[in-house]
Amino acid sequence: MELNVLWFILVTVLFTGFFFLEGFDYGVGILMPFLGKNDVERRMIINTIGPVWDGNEVWMITAGGALFAAFPSVYATLFSGFYLALFIMLVGLIVRGVAFEFRSKDDSPLWRSAWDWMIFIGSLLPAVLWGVAVTNLIKGVPINGNMQYAGTFFDLLSPYTLLGGVAFMAVFIFHGALFLSLKIEKGPLVERAHKAALGFGILAAVACLGLVAMTYSNTDLFKSAGAGTALWGAILTFVIAYILALKAKFGWAFAFSGLTVALTTVAFFWGLFPRLMVSSLNPAWSLTIHNASSTPYTLKIMTIAALATVPIILGYQIWTYWVFRKRITARDLEY
């Protein structure tokens, strides 16, 4: 296989891993202040992702690094073009990251409430912004013949991309609520998580159907049979996840909400292929796996590195989930 294609697939894999894992992290972070009625409950909620959220976030860092290494022009155009959106996202990620660490290290109610706020905001912003970003990639943004983004921040906001933001957020909350239902000991808290899953599931269903319809009218995604199938697959797995959630089969429901996230990511990347960023000014100015890529030599080096490390990473991350497989109880809040 041509290495440019392989790296497109690897980037897709990294984003899929990122959205699957950080998807429920974000969902948990958004739900935390509402589901957790007191400090102990909020700490329990945070502890469901406490040991893993940082490792999950590295999937995003790696996806960014992989873009830089394999498709530097995409990295350059995307991050300079989406400048303010990215700035807002970084602010969110910064406050969220320190909030997890800082919130329990002081007893003052004001301190804790302030950092809980930060966890909420810091989870909400990236969840929405990634939806906006991904839909913009496929919808197309003004990229000129010099590979430069020629628009403003507000060009990134359209009904379609805003719906993308809402859909990503709603699916992540659904995914996160199922994760909580799976990870917290049986009791009132888990019942609230279950209710949240069902409630936000409805929002996610509406947003996703809208997104599919608008994707059809706003993009060329469905011209690719594979991408179209993947997107319909995402809808199907979502329906299954919801039915399983109704029946309180949380393990399976979570697996299927994860499949929804994964298939959605795959669908958008498949629809993009072989492009990575679509130019709305001229199709010939789109950034593709060829005009935006690194040299075959660099791709070869990076391929060896990725193939050697990613299986090991998966191994020890799965092992981590195994170590922390027990449901969180109010008794073992050791941190």
Added chain:
Amino acid sequence: MNELLLARLQFGVTTVYHFLFVPLTLGLSLLIAIMETMYVRTGNEMYKKMAQFWGKLFLVNFAMGVVTGIVQEFHFGMNWSEYSRFMGDIFGAPLAMEALTAFFLESTFLGLWIFGWDKLSKKLHAATIWIVAIASNLSAFWILVANSFMQSPTGYVLRNGRAEMVDFAALLTNPYVAVQFPHTIASGLATAGFFVMAISAYHLIRESNRKFFRESFKIAVICAFVSALAVGGTGHMQAQYLAKAQPMKLAATEALWDSANPAPFAIYAAVDESNKKNTAEVAVPGALSFLVYNDFAGEVRGLNDLQAEYAAKYGPGEYIPPVTPLFWSFRIMAAAGGWLVGIASICALLLVTNRLESQKFVLKAALWTLPVPYIANSAGWLVTELGRQPWIVFGLLRVDQGVSPNVPAASILTSLIGFTLLYAVLIVAAVYLMSKFARKGPIDVDHTKSSTVVKEATLWS
């Protein structure tokens, strides 16, 4: 203010700020790993308490390093898109390798360490912090591989309007890495050593938890003494290497305008950059030649000669980096380093002769030395990065050619102000937490269970 200046300011602010936290992460992770290993070996609960107490401070610091590091990875694309296009084929690889081989390990295993005290066997638990320590230092290696290319490009060709990698091994074996990496690792260890010494000294002065802090101090002082000497040694190697690889940087840090043989070392210089001379100077004759060549004779090339040479080689332009800040940054770094070696030596001597705790004055000095490694670390990076000016990649691309052409000044200003304010608030919170835990001592470490219900608070109140 223009885009270039704002982008440079933003880079300076976010990088210096990030590196306030990195060295402590590098060094302290290793010290905690040693402490926990001593716990596993001896079964002495004190060492477990030690790993947990210093671990708590480590975690506050680590979180700050992680979140500021995310900005580091993305701001090349945001503010320096042309640099990213020009360098992506080379620069992206070590960054991606860093994520694949270091960040994943670091983050995943730190999660295991924090939450795994009751879930993993003692040995396995100690192994997790060793993995964190090794991975952190490995990530420093990758980032220095990337930075070293900017200082001294190697293993590339210029093709298709960009630098393209032709020899990955050459990137890894860049002699610049060989001088920069040990210097950075040693500074990390020194920072951690003096950090632990300072906080231990605080408690030893007050005679609280004497056994615990005497033992902590002992571990720290060994680390501080050895690493402070190593910082000096590797710094010296780096200066000698600079004379060959980046003579302009060396000349600028010494404010040496005209080539000289033997070359003097200026202790003080009133630099007049516009007239390209020093109006006043206090110098030790031949000392610079000695530093560079281990010999009181030997030519060190001056700024004016190098400027003429570069103008002939790269075309007309100004190739002299900002001399005054370089001159003083270097002297601040070197003086701080000297201070550290001195304090570590005195403390080590007193410890060996068992007189440490009676010498309250020395303990106080150790406490007040806390900020010194931070000053040295920041000054050191200023020398490295300012000394690279006007190049973003030495000899290949100037800083003004690397900046994003399509990002308006208002956007950069927004992010500059936003990050600076956010960072200011966060450092207050981090210092508050760290000083709170540092003062409190280890007694409460095992009672951090938050199951004691804190007064109810609603999020929206």
